[in-house]
Amino acid sequence: MTNSTNFICGRYQLDLAQAHVMGIVNVTPDSFSDGGRYASTELAVAHARKLVTEGAAILDIGGESTRPNATPVSLDEELSRVIPVIERLAAEVDVPLSIDTYKPAVMREAVNAGAAIINDIRALQEPGAIDAAAAGNAGICLMHMQGTPQTMQLEPHYDDVVQEVKRFLLKRLQTLQQAGIAAERIVLDPGFGFGKRTVHNIALLEALPELLSLGRPLLVGLSRKSILGQIVGSDVDQRLHASLAASVISAMKGASIVRVHDVKATVDALKVVNAVLTHG
Template sequence: MQSNSQSHPHAQHEFLCGKYTLTLNRPHVMGIVNVTPDSFSDGGKFSSTDLAVEHALKLIAEGADILDIGGESTRPGAAVVSLDEELKRVIPVIETLSKTCNVPISIDTYKPEVMRQAIAAGADIVNDVRALQEQNALEIVTQSNVGVCLMHMQGTPQTMQLEPYYVDVVSEVKQFLVDRMNAVLAHGIVKNRILLDPGFGFGKTRAHNIALIQHLDELNAIGLPLLVGLSRKSVLGSITGGDEGQRLYASIAASVISAMKGAKIIRVHDVKATVDALKVVTAIQ
């Protein structure tokens, strides 16, 4: 059954996620916590768990509304991480943070078993680049009270940037998100637990990404809150010429534009700068 809130694209939403209820009357910032070895070159002084927790607490201090914990890179061409390795990376971090922090914790994974153990460890949101299409993913989330983010991706992280192709990227991404939303609703997950993510950079060329930003209002018209993740993405580098470490200003511009076009959750690396920029958006809107 399709939602009838399409006539209210700017309706205020309450997002129900685990033990939290977020009132999305302003853009919320999701801070990225990558628990991957290349993110924490610590010279063996601390475990990556300690460093990840320390980084997460710093992001909360900078104003993050949500923390997104990930143990497997989904950047183009990234190597697949084994189930055991991903669990070893993320579960201790989620267990620690769920006891010590007062913001929702999101697990960034497509693996159903990681979802199951992360929820048991205290995760409040499942952020899935495969939109709960893996076997048992939908059942695991349905049996919990966590929120879920359904993302569009063409191909897999290993193949997605080889030759992305669409006849009409906006309508195809929109149709996919509507189809996944309906599949999740049909399983009994209520609308207030669902976010949608167009999947910037996941099987999209520069032109595709720009078209999606330009037409974010069409995706907003589905009637569910949009999560946008453009932080430090290569599309920004292709526009400015900067490498990953030089994309702060471009990322802020993308975050501000996304928020002004109706995105409710902005997923970023640079929390403090984004929080300040979005306070201006909120004041003006």
């Protein structure tokens, strides 16, 4: 497939030839890393503004935790958490806003409120999700997950994790294109930590160049995740250095977007990566 670094997301067109930072804005009481810290509209908006000043090129706004064993939230509750934040930020910042959801109704409402990207852990497999995504011109992130957040870490198993993830992402990419969604609107996410053991995550990280053969930019989310805690033996709030290492490795291996909590430190680290990759 032909590789392209152009990413169309709403009124934005991002050149992903260099790695960009996506800042995480969790409007939830129970996310694994910062649950409850930004659960109100005011706190979430203030945090998002700070992430933009620190260099975030994209903001990813979520109203339902997808950590292992997370409790699902109702449609109304999710909408009440994220829509006011998106409406405020759409009027106040000039970076693409991403809605982290698998619910078609949330996708529609979020795009109407100003979101430019749909970031779906279920890769638009919910009934009506493809239609909801196709209706506008939002960018789309398709992620691989084995199981659900409630079951994904119980007994994840693969015969060949790289090939199975690659086949899944290719099939979803082809399905969306057959539905009339341009490839330039799509980025792909291997789904680190979503139904994967440490050995699977490391194999996927090593194989990012192979996943690039699918022809679309890659998004990687490893920030503060348990795989890093298992490697370095640190609690979730002590994983900055491990997270930076994961972001640097991801970018060096071809990831175009890294989704992180610690924006300023990651932006600085990726400036070095991008300088090396573009040297000469």
